[in-house]
Amino acid sequence: MELAYGHPKSLKPIQTKYCPGCGHGVIHRLICEVIDELGLQERSIITNPVGCSIWADLYFDFDSVQPPHGRTPAAATGVKRMLPDHLVVCYQGDGDLAAIGTAEIIHAANRGEKFTTIFVNNAIYGMTGGQMAPTTLVGQKATTAPNGRDPGEAGMGYPIRVCELLGQLEGTKYLARGAVNNAVNVRKTKQYIKKAFEAQMRGEGFTMVEILSQCPTNWGLEPGAAVEWLEKNLIPFYQLGEIKDKLDGAAAPVKEAGK
Amino acid sequence: MAEEKRLMKGNEAIGEAAIRAGCRAYFGYPITPQNELTAYMARHMLDLKRTFIQAESEVSAINMVFGAASTGARSMTSSSSPGISLKQEGISYACGADVPCVIVNVARSGPGLGGISPSQGDYFQSTRGGGHGDYYTFVLAPKSVQEAADLTYLAFDLADKWRVPVLILADGLIGQMMEGVVFPKERDPSSLPAKPWATGNQYKTHRPINHVTSLNLMPLELEAQNNRRFERYAEIAKSEVRYEEMNVDKAELILVAYGSSSRISLGAIQAAKALGIELGLFRPISLWPFPAKRMAELAAKGKRFLVVEMSKGQMVEDVRLAVNGKSPVDFYGRCGGVIPTEEEVLAEARRVLGK
Numbered sequence: 001m002e003l004a005y006g007h008p009k010s011l012k013p014i015q016t017k018y019c020p021g022c023g024h025g026v027i028h029r030l031i032c033e034v035i036d037e038l039g040l041q042e043r044s045i046i047t048n049p050v051g052c053s054i055w056a057d058l059y060f061d062f063d064s065v066q067p068p069h070g071r072t073p074a075a076a077t078g079v080k081r082m083l084p085d086h087l088v089v090c091y092q093g094d095g096d097l098a099a100i101g102t103a104e105i106i107h108a109a110n111r112g113e114k115f116t117t118i119f120v121n122n123a124i125y126g127m128t129g130g131q132m133a134p135t136t137l138v139g140q141k142a143t144t145a146p147n148g149r150d151p152g153e154a155g156m157g158y159p160i161r162v163c164e165l166l167g168q169l170e171g172t173k174y175l176a177r178g179a180v181n182n183a184v185n186v187r188k189t190k191q192y193i194k195k196a197f198e199a200q201m202r203g204e205g206f207t208m209v210e211i212l213s214q215c216p217t218n219w220g221l222e223p224g225a226a227v228e229w230l231e232k233n234l235i236p237f238y239q240l241g242e243i244k245d246k247l248d249g250a251a252a253p254v255k256e257a258g259k
Numbered sequence: 260m261a262e263e264k265r266l267m268k269g270n271e272a273i274g275e276a277a278i279r280a281g282c283r284a285y286f287g288y289p290i291t292p293q294n295e296l297t298a299y300m301a302r303h304m305l306d307l308k309r310t311f312i313q314a315e316s317e318v319s320a321i322n323m324v325f326g327a328a329s330t331g332a333r334s335m336t337s338s339s340s341p342g343i344s345l346k347q348e349g350i351s352y353a354c355g356a357d358v359p360c361v362i363v364n365v366a367r368s369g370p371g372l373g374g375i376s377p378s379q380g381d382y383f384q385s386t387r388g389g390g391h392g393d394y395y396t397f398v399l400a401p402k403s404v405q406e407a408a409d410l411t412y413l414a415f416d417l418a419d420k421w422r423v424p425v426l427i428l429a430d431g432l433i434g435q436m437m438e439g440v441v442f443p444k445e446r447d448p449s450s451l452p453a454k455p456w457a458t459g460n461q462y463k464t465h466r467p468i469n470h471v472t473s474l475n476l477m478p479l480e481l482e483a484q485n486n487r488r489f490e491r492y493a494e495i496a497k498s499e500v501r502y503e504e505m506n507v508d509k510a511e512l513i514l515v516a517y518g519s520s521s522r523i524s525l526g527a528i529q530a531a532k533a534l535g536i537e538l539g540l541f542r543p544i545s546l547w548p549f550p551a552k553r554m555a556e557l558a559a560k561g562k563r564f565l566v567v568e569m570s571k572g573q574m575v576e577d578v579r580l581a582v583n584g585k586s587p588v589d590f591y592g593r594c595g596g597v598i599p600t601e602e603e604v605l606a607e608a609r610r611v612l613g614k
Contacts, residue, residue: 042462066472078326
């Protein structure tokens, strides 16, 4: 009998250090499931971010490179240019990608670098303890925005919609935004990842999947309440779906659930 | 057939030597006075179907090097002083992850934006690691276009052999001037050392997975890792010291200088000879590892030293550490992009000697 569901081969069978309710574990699993389905375990390299998912190299059972905070797209550029027949996954959080590494992501995207960025957006800094991220919503509290993000008097700026920003660049071929708040979105996110990885292996250009993810610890919420908070607050602001799809390959749009 | 001698700028000679050493990836960002090097690499690397990227910043360029070198590819970046400051984060990571690579600094004057004239004000930054944490990089200081080519070629081998980044510390004078140069032969890619630690191509051998990382949150493990690196540094200090000396036996005073200032010192030595004054030259080629042992030997023989630098006095500290009070060490320097003249150096030598 065929095994219908099991632990992905590319993901080490160990418990993660992530907090209860954190989205990283699910996202790691999705990446590994797709890598296994594409048969790319021994041809994959992940460039790790700096942040909670700095642990990635403990969990992914394939090669990894650990660049400095925010420089991940630059290092991924170097890796992918040297190994164009490999799957290069540039894993980044919102601080890594949209604050300190803004220059690196914009220019890697603009050059059409042929790796895939997995952008985990939980609207907060996790590892350093709940500071305001570039994607923190207006009014959302953080240790560095104790009264909530205030773009007015406090001059804290506005949340950045990264997919929409990068969508204007001609080098970007595929930009999708998923979430890991429920089974439907998890499955859809996996399809986005698969489409992006397949496009990468065809050498099409820059691909990115942004994933809205829970951070119960730093949101100050129970895991269940964090899911509800994501649904009520993040999803209305960060539109889910395929934000840009200019792939030349045969990939069909990911179907909406229930259609 | 012997290679023909070509007339080239130092910047271009560094580029050609890197290509011949098997550099597969170059990442640069414009800054004066090293722009010919980036342009040379753009022209030739693309022709050769190797990787050239004009990065969005020096920061990105060194991290592209980090990524490319993590796969085992010979990789290089170049810049000038302010840009090298920006690369320090990446250099620290490369040292921490034991990633071999080559970084060229065609130095200019500082601090800050400073000027674009030649300077040796980056000696401290180069020889003390430069970024955060406990580490060193090789530092090789060419005095001529020929040596710039030779040391660049050597740099890739040293980097691979020791898994340590190698810094070529030239200056605007070496980068911009034209001299005759004969290049070493193109390296056969199959002759390059294997890198079993590198990422990629796991499917060919099914080896265990490789992580290229400087991260270790366990203090005892990280200490052990750093200790192992310092054991390597000790081996390097024993076997990879490079220097040149001239007339040190007869000399009443030994001029100590590297790179451009050693060329000027050579002129002063020749002028002194005409006056019946015997000066010698001690020229460190590897600034790290510093030829401290040989300097100590000369000091023990009672030799006194005049250190000549295009800075406010940086290498002079290493000379004093090596000499350890055994003989007098004087200093003469110009900075801000001012190049000392032979006459100035000679006058200072005569003042020191009272002649």
